[in-house]
Amino acid sequence: MIKRLVMASNNSAKTREIQRVFKVFGMPVVNYRELIDTKQFPAETTLDQYANALGKAQFIQQFLPNENILADDTGAYFEAFPDRFGLTTARELKTLGLASIREENEYLLNLYTPTMDRHAYLEALLVLVTPTGDVISSTGRGGVALARSERGDYSIGFDRLFEAENGKTFAEMLMPERIIYSHRGRAAKKILQELKHDD
Template sequence: MAEWLIASNNQYKTADLIACLNRAGISAKPYTDDWPPMTFPVETTDSYADNARLKAQFLAQVTGEPVIADDSGLEVPFIGDTLGVTTKRYLHQDHQHSDNETLLLALKEAPDDQRTATMTCTLCAVSQNADPVLATGTVTGTIAQAEQGHYSTGFDKLFVLSATHQTLAELPDDTRIPLTHRGQAAVRLAQLLKSARNQ
């Protein structure tokens, strides 16, 4: 099969997802390598799977090529239901601060034992004449008091893994990727795609 196209306009997410997929044995590239930038359908659902499927099916229909899309989010019980599937939509309402700054402000009064968090990623693979294939990965940890690490960006700078007591951004890719929600989802997706091909 040809390389999968990644259905995202987020350069960081695309690069990270490609690294995760490559490690799992799936070859992928930014869709913009072959196509002009597109406007994806607005995410309006409360389902990671539905949002990922919407993006993947849109790009697959336009290009006629195999596509993988991701929908991911951060869930922090102390903040309530304001994050999760709508993480980016919620955080982007604050135009004066970065997403990480907004998150830290929301947790300013949180005791150390109430800074628990979960990151979830659902991947959807869509190809011609095949049903969509969905895979999910999750990782649990806590939110640090300040950004730490330089190996990756975004929430990785704040997300402290329970097993290592380090943020994801403090870990080089070879260590970090298998521990992330995206890395785990990529491995599961590779397994499901292999199973589907063998049926």
Template sequence: MNSICFATNNQHKLEEVRHALVPDFLVLSLQEINCNEELPETGNTLQANALQKADHVFKNYGITCFADDTGLEVEALNNEPGVYSARYAGPQRNNEQNIDLLLENLKSKNNRKAQFRTVICWRTAAGAQYFEGIVKGEIIDTRRGKGGFGYDAVFVPDGFTKTFAEMSMEEKNQLSHRGQAVKKLTAFLKESLS
């Protein structure tokens, strides 16, 4: 089995990705490769942040890895919070405060269209490869569901009535932005390692 590192400390993300990549790959977390420092994330695009994190791990720990960055892009807010989704309400990175601010900023807006976008950067000695996933939907007025994380409780994907937070991990992975990007990464890895 091939060992690769997913450059994240976010347990929710790690579970989603492991669920998608098992049994073909052993996905190690940052903690499992003894990377305990905060990874750089100062880019102004999702692609730049994903590369920064993957680059840092590859150069400092010598392990093949991938990193992602995800943003919620809300049409009526000029695609905010976007690259700042995790720290929308401030550097404390509090999901509940982020949702509160989002709902406050959307109070006077009729257009609730939004999309989640994930960019994964796969980093090896050969360089970087990128994989993107997008899921379109809308922001609802109140939180629904206990699962998921981030903005999942207020995001309903197009064609569905449930929020991401009301779906099982299997359901969410079938259509989510990260699920799409991971599928592209998985297909690439299987092809390149076969």
């Protein structure tokens, strides 16, 4: 019986979000930095989402071989910009020198004209590496469109921009509702079902 998962990430905001998601399902998640010193992850690819997540999980497992190591790789996809963003969204926005999450959201919103296609979604891929070397993965897609302005106070970042099938942004939903629609909520549910099945 798995008692906790260890998150392979140096991104504190991502870790907090994933902790909140898995908490609803009753699974504790700790960041690896609570157990060992901070590590510098190998460079990620721009095309292979699975390789990115697996590489992060296997890298941290070297230092914590008795833990179940979880890693995430998430991309943002916009129908209006098929040749931009995707797995490189965070890196692309970072290179623009934007000073805050709010500025990143404003930048994306300002790319659109009133008539442009606003279909968009987030896709999370979770990979779990067990102490025995088994690998379990799951993918979740959330969001159907980009809102015309930021909405919601229950979360920050892209959660205030991406609308789900119910017409709400992720930030307009409390976590128990959000996990039903969000990319990470859907991926987490699948991976926990796989873990239960393997037990």
